[in-house]
Amino acid sequence: MSELGMFFGLLGAAVAVLFAGAGSALGVGIAGRAAAGVVTEDPNKFAQVLILQLLPGTQGIYGLLVGFITLSKIGLLGGGNVAISLPTGLMILAACLPIGIVGLISGKSQGQCSAASIGIVAKRPDQFGKAMLFPAMVETYAILALLISILAVSNIPV
Amino acid sequence: MASDWEYTYAVARIRVLETKLLTDADVNTMVGAKDAKTVITYLKDKGWGDVGVGDDPEEILSIEEKKIWDTMHEMHVDFSVFDVLSFPDIYHNLKAAIKDVCLSGDHIGAYISHDKYGRDEMLRIVRDKDYSALPEHMRAVVPEAYDAMLHTRDGQLCDIMVDRACLDAIEAAGQKSDAKVIRDYAESCVAVTNIKIAVRAAKTGKSLDFLQKALSPCKSFDVRQMAQAANAGIDSLMEFLPQAGFAEAQEALKDSPSAFERWCDNAQIRAVKPMKYEVCSVGPLVAYVIARQNEIKTARIIITCKENNLPEDAIRERTREMYV
Incomplete structure (x- = not known):
């Protein structure tokens, strides 16, 4: 039973890293295409569009953070043998779901929003600050999911 | 797509x-x-x-x-998404080629330059009757327009047949397209061209039969009603335009012919202006x-x-x- 608990705990870490990372990869890819389009015509805007392209990258970092905490919790980091019961393993998996799922969706959406904001910078570089705010709004929900995942994983008694 | x-x-x-x-x-x-x-x-x-x-x-x-x-x-x-934009040019070249072949003319300046269907290729197609080399939407009208031109020598009849086929092709391309911009452009292009034809026909006193042949059905208004209005005269057509939602066209017509031509082009630019805010299409x-x-x-x-x-x-x- 403890092996199955460990499996679900590990699955939780994998879900957090995998889905949030995939969301970021999609988002950074979409924004990257838009950034490349702008730089093709106007290389001077490289710095501004690079910042907008990087915004959807944070979901992957949040997933990685939750993944580390989870691995540490189940004892896979640090070498200590921790017995994880099946209910505990399932609870850890559930705790990792928020950042995994929200990370995937918000990462892609933030990339799309960043691509639109890159369009603003392309036409009105002086509006860069405002253009940053639109994709930053999407970030709010990734942060909320991160908080819940961290609080939940940290407070599950092992 | x-x-x-x-x-x-x-x-x-x-x-x-x-x-x-x-x-x-x-x-x-x-x-x-x-x-x-x-x-x-x-x-x-x-x-x-x-x-x-x-x-x-x-x-x-x-x-x-x-x-x-x-x-x-x-x-x-x-590139197929841009095809519809070249329809007026290639149909224009078709008209010029039919007239040149039927009347043994050689009007180099009458052709619009086009990568695939420029002067030489269009003349070859019409001369050799190689209609399979044309896009599918053009094939049906060529023998009809060619025969009409050959037998009647009526350039205007040939023009309205080819122009009508062009408008039908644009309308069909718009309806078939997944892209909103193509649908909007096609609808605006056909509606505005119909209005242009009706205005010219009303001013020159063309018959109802001519108007029915020349006007292409579109979503913006009922072309049968427009044909009847144009047949009754320019005043009747001017009354019809605001009812069909084209009050600006009526105003432009009142101003001058060049103001009306300007309105026609502006209407098409306005149809695509919302694309300034599209992010990913x-x-x-x-x-x-x-x-x-x-x-x-x-x-x-x-x-x-x-x-x-x-x-x-x-x-x-x-x-x-x-x-x-």
């Missing part, structure tokens, strides 16, 4: 290129210029033409036309091509007017609304 997000790179490039389009203020400056040479200098300062190109306006404008398609090629987008690309063609047309009008010493007011009446 590619997924809308496949156009992200191209749309971002277009956003930068849109900043280089002529604005209404640029058009005003050119209209106020003292002569054609000043207009050409202004355009060259804006990056029109190429290094080493002289002051020949036609050369500068043809370079600009080429630049549009070079830019689209660089973006590696599916082929819409901004198609709108950019239409916008560039519109500004080239406007530049040509201004230069020609300046060369003919027309007063500023007369030029202003002819200039088109810009996209940005």
Whole structure:
């Protein structure tokens, strides 16, 4: 039973890293295409569009953070043998779901929003600050999911 | 058709290129210029033409036309989305080729340059009756228009047959397209061209049969009603236009023929203007091509007017609304 608990705990870490990372990869890819389009015509805007392209990258970092905490919790980091019961393993998996799922969706959406904001910078570089705010709004929900995942994983008694 | 997000790179490039389009203020400056040479200098300062190109306006404008398609090629987008924009040109070349073949003429200047269906190829197709070399939507009308021209020598009859086929093809392409911009462009193009035909027919007293043959059905209004209105005379047509939602066309017609032509072109630019706010579809690309063609047309009008010493007011009446 403890092996199955460990499996679900590990699955939780994998879900957090995998889905949030995939969301970021999609988002950074979409924004990257838009950034490349702008730089093709106007290389001077490289710095501004690079910042907008990087915004959807944070979901992957949040997933990685939750993944580390989870691995540490189940004892896979640090070498200590921790017995994880099946209910505990399932609870850890559930705790990792928020950042995994929200990370995937918000990462892609933030990339799309960043691509639109890159369009603003392309036409009105002086509006860069405002253009940053639109994709930053999407970030709010990734942060909320991160908080819940961290609080939940940290407070599950092992 | 590619997924809308496949156009992200191209749309971002277009956003930068849109900043280089002529604005209404640029058009005003050119209209106020003292002569054609000043207009050409202004355009060259804006990056029109190429290094080493002289002051020949036609050369500068043809370079600009080429630049549009070079830019689209660089973006590696599916070119079939632009097909509908070339329909008027290739149908025009078809009309010219049918007349040249039937009347043994050779009017080089009557053709519009086109990569695939330029003068030589269109003449060959019509002469050899190799209609399979034409796009499918053109094949049915060629033998009919050719026979009509051969037997009646009536160029106008040939024109209305080919023009009607062109409008039907644009309408069909619009209905078939997944892209909103193509649907809007097609609808606007067919509606505006129908109005143009009806106005000319009403002014020249054409028969109801002529109007029914020439007008292509569209969603914007009932063409049978329009045909009847135009057949009853220009006043009746002017009454019909506001009822069909084209009050501006009526106002332009009251002003002058050139104001009406201006309205016709402006209506099509307005149909694609919402594409300025599209993030990820082929819409901004198609709108950019239409916008560039519109500004080239406007530049040509201004230069020609300046060369003919027309007063500023007369030029202003002819200039088109810009996209940005």
